[in-house]
Amino acid sequence: MRIAVDAMGGDNAPKAIVEGIVLAAKEFKDIEFILYGDEVAINQYLDGEANIKIVHTDEKINSEDDPVRSIRRKKKASMVLAAQAVKNKEADALFSAGNTGALLTAGLLIIGRIKGIDRPGLLVTLPVMTKENSTFTLMDVGANADTKPENIHQYAILGTEYAKFVRGVEHPTVGLLNNGTEENKGNDITKRAFQLLKADKSIHFIGNVEARELLNGVADVVVTDGFTGNAVLKTIEGTALSMMQLIKSAIYDNGPKAKLGGLLMKDSLSGMKDVLDYSKHGGSVLFGVKAPVVKTHGSTEKEAVYFTIKQIHEMLASKVIDDLVEQFETKNTDQEK
Incomplete structure (x- = not known):
């Protein structure tokens, strides 16, 4: 290599x-x-x-x-x-x-x-908070701001292949990021993408998924347009950094008892930091x-x-x-x- x-x-x-x-x-x-x-x-x-x-x-x-x-x-x-x-x-x-x-x-x-x-996309692997050593794949996170339904369909195929070959997921589930789980939700692009994904029997499409469920492991692969994906990725990154800063401030800014509590929880907090650290899952792949x-x-x-x-x-x-x-x-x- x-x-x-x-x-x-x-x-x-x-x-x-x-x-x-x-x-x-x-x-x-x-x-x-x-x-x-x-x-x-x-x-x-x-x-x-x-x-x-x-x-x-x-x-x-x-x-x-x-x-x-x-x-x-x-x-x-x-x-x-x-x-x-x-x-x-x-x-x-x-x-x-x-x-x-x-x-x-x-x-x-x-x-x-x-x-x-047609259009390669940027793919990232992110941690699932509710399952130990579990991750999910998000694509596209910024290669293409303007995306066609056919592109999102290809992202599902690409993401499935990545999950199988690289992450070792035998039968990856695929979710379409949307503003609701119902089939008729979303704009014209997501509605048309939904039908393409639903018709493709080579992927395990589970329907629409909402952003609030991403870190709970709602799907192994989540697909969306590059504009939305980039905004979601940066929101996740920013929230993780803010949470760690908030915990740190709560420990150091609230007197001896808080500091003692932080010392007793040091190992647990270290494990939490590892889960939130998305960099441990690699970089963004132009797939x-x-x-x-x-x-x-x-x-x-x-x-x-x-x-x-x-x-x-x-x-x-x-x-x-x-x-x-x-x-x-x-x-x-x-x-x-």
Whole structure:
């Protein structure tokens, strides 16, 4: 396995990126990491790992850069070179913590869509609060603000494949995010998407689901348009951070008794923090392109990088992309006949 890494992407690059890659390199000896970026800056954080190599470049894409223009004009940028390596089969996956729009553009324009998939979407894995070690998949969380019912139908197929191959869910349930559970709820897009999902016997569609039930594990895969999905994801992320801050303030701002109680509950609170920490489930996957393209937060630290590499390792080992290519290309061939 070979992973092309944009070592210069993100707020804490290259330090956090390289330190996270070093953690992963020690565990995943079957992965070769190709780091694209400033060789001198990257070498500061390496310790002679045999499965890490560097491809030097001085150019990088900044967070404020226009996504399409930067991909087309910055030909030697670390993200662009990493994407080209995947396109040329010199690497099997692309990882970055950099400019999200630029990474989506690189995935679509350089690596390319799987034939038959209209619009690849961003997929995330999030924790279920009511079941230990349980997760669900949400898609699309921001790749496409304007989405057709047919796109949502494809997200259900893509999400089902991811849940089966990567998360190991044998018969994943699929829910359509809506403003009510009744079949006639929603706008024109969700109503039409509902009928497409209902008619597809290859997926286990359970109907509409509401946002308040997501963290209770209402479905293994939840699909929606990119605008709604992004808003929901950021709401979940913000709520988790606010809850932890609220608990912390309640302990430290209310005298000795509260502090003693916090000390007695330290292990329980640590477990709660782990459940709320969505970064431990990996990054956002641009799913529907010809290779894994995975994004983690720009403010990420080394632990989140490690967990994202673990996620990519699972994707490559499961050969989920190969299965998608075969499934959609076969479907297209049959339709052309």
